[in-house]
Amino acid sequence: MLNLAKIAGDLPGMSQHFKAEATASRQRLDQALILWQQAQEHQTELVRTAQQFSDRLFFSVALPVEPLDTRPVISTPPVSHSIFATDGSQIAPSHHEIAYCYLINIGRIMLHYGQNRHPLIDSIPEVYYRPEDLYVSRQWGIRTEDWMGYRRTVLEAQFLAEMACRWVNPPGPHSEPNLALVDGSLIYWFLEGLPLEARDQILTPILAAWESLRKVGVPLIGYLSASRSSEALNLLRLQACSYDQPHCAQHCHHYQEREEKTPCQVFDPLRDSQFWRQLLAPGQRSPLWRSSLRILDLYPASQRIYFCYVNVGAEIARVEFPAWVAEDQDLLGRSLAILLAQVNKGFGYPVALAEAHNQAVVRSGDRARFFALLEQQMIKAGLHNVGISYKEARKRGSIV
Structure with a gap:
């Protein structure tokens, strides 16, 4: 039980700290905006520098594929369209329970708008209790609890592809637009440190599910609420760099050794979402960016991840999608329009994802x-x- 009376004395100090932090954040934002104006004039050079010196940087720089001042208004969605969404939850294994096992529950949502079709709102539980399920990850030094989370990610992708590819006729010239939604990032950076064999067991089936979506033309979008990424703002670190050739290990290693900020971190820890809140009006999106995170080297070219930021009204959301979606402007525009309509229906969060979570969550x-x-x-x-x-x-x- 939390004794609120004993902690009340610390709250005034916390309030003063957050007030000072808000002032400092405003100053960092002003510095970032100045660098942003300068970067617009040198965008081509900055992109070339990021590509040339990517292996010499201590940070990952996303590459803009549109002019930095691009801020189009997202169009209205088609009247008739379908939404697919999945989300997962689990019961973790415990040696204190009556049996050592774990359960993964995947919530599935299929909603149709402007059509005479019934929705799908359900969940599918999977129980894992065999030794090969519980202890297979131990050979790679991976905890069973972590492996359970990775398996949940695989099931979310597989069930999502199954709904889109089998339960609805593949899109044709006269079919209704579709959109597949997942909660969270499509960049599985957590796989980077895993052994090759373990990584293949997770990433390969996910990419196979995504490929089946591509073949039937159902766009895939990952929706990130309250994103803490600074991958796009890292481009400004190149603008702030005082050296002709950005070589972090050569020029700034002493800052890292002393655990100090480098000169190019003048606006750190400002996040992309905080920055774009100053530039995007409700219903607008940022320019498109291509992520340069190293884990994406394992993705096929058609599935490399692009992203943009969208002012959905309640917040600035990071929206990720595969390359084949980003390269089709009509498909991307229609997908973002459907996504924004979902956020409006869900009062600040996509209603299909919220319902998928509600179906998946395992309560006490x-x-x-x-x-x-x-x-x-x-x-x-x-x-x-x-x-x-x-x-x-x-x-x-x-x-x-």
């Missing part, structure tokens, strides 16, 4: 019922001494 009552049902089946199978650990039993009760 669901968890209790799952293990109660499992306990019944284990007893029926003739197992004895079925029960939770004494530690878990005491944590669930109280003597006061």
Whole structure:
């Protein structure tokens, strides 16, 4: 139990700290805006520099593929269209439960607008209890809890592709526009540090699911709320660099050794979303950017990730999509229009993603019922001494 009376004395100091931080943030934003104006005049040179010296930088620079002053207004969505979305949740394995296993629950949403078709709103649970499911990741030094999260990402992509490719007729000249939505980034940077064999078991099926979406022409979008990325602003670090050739290890290694900011970090820790809030009106998007994160070297060319920032009204959202979507201006414009309509219907967040989450989430009552049902089946199978650990039993009760 949290004693609020004892913590109340720290709150005034916190308020003063955040007030000072807000003032400093405004100053960093002003400095970034000045660099942004300068960068617009040297965009071609900055992109060339970023490409030439990418292996000598301590940071990743996204490359703009449109003029930096591009801020188009997103059009209205087509009256008839379909939305597909998935999201996942899980019950983590615990040695204190009656059985060591884990469960992944994938929420599925298929909504149709302007059509006489029924929606799909459900979830699909998968239980993992066999040794090959629980301990396969140990050979690579990966915790079972982490591997469970990676497997959830795979299932989200596979179920999303299944809905779009099998349950709806593949798009044709007279078909309704479609859009596949996922919550979060399409750049799976967490795979970069995994062994090759483990990484292939996660990334390969995801890319296969994305390829099936590409073949039927259903665009894929990853929606990031409250993004903390600064990948686009890193272009301004090249503008702020005082050296003719940006070579971080050669020129600025002493700053890193002392854990100090380098001169080009004049606006750090400003985020892309904070910056674009000053430039985008509601319904506008930023220019398109091509991500340069190293993990994308494992993606095929058609699936390399592009992104832009969109003022959806409630916030500045980062929106990611594969190269084949970015390269089709009509398809991209229509997809962003459908996405913005979803945000408006969801009062600040895409309604399809919100409903997919609601279908996927495993609440405490669901968890209790799952293990109660499992306990019944284990007893029926003739197992004895079925029960939770004494530690878990005491944590669930109280003597006061």
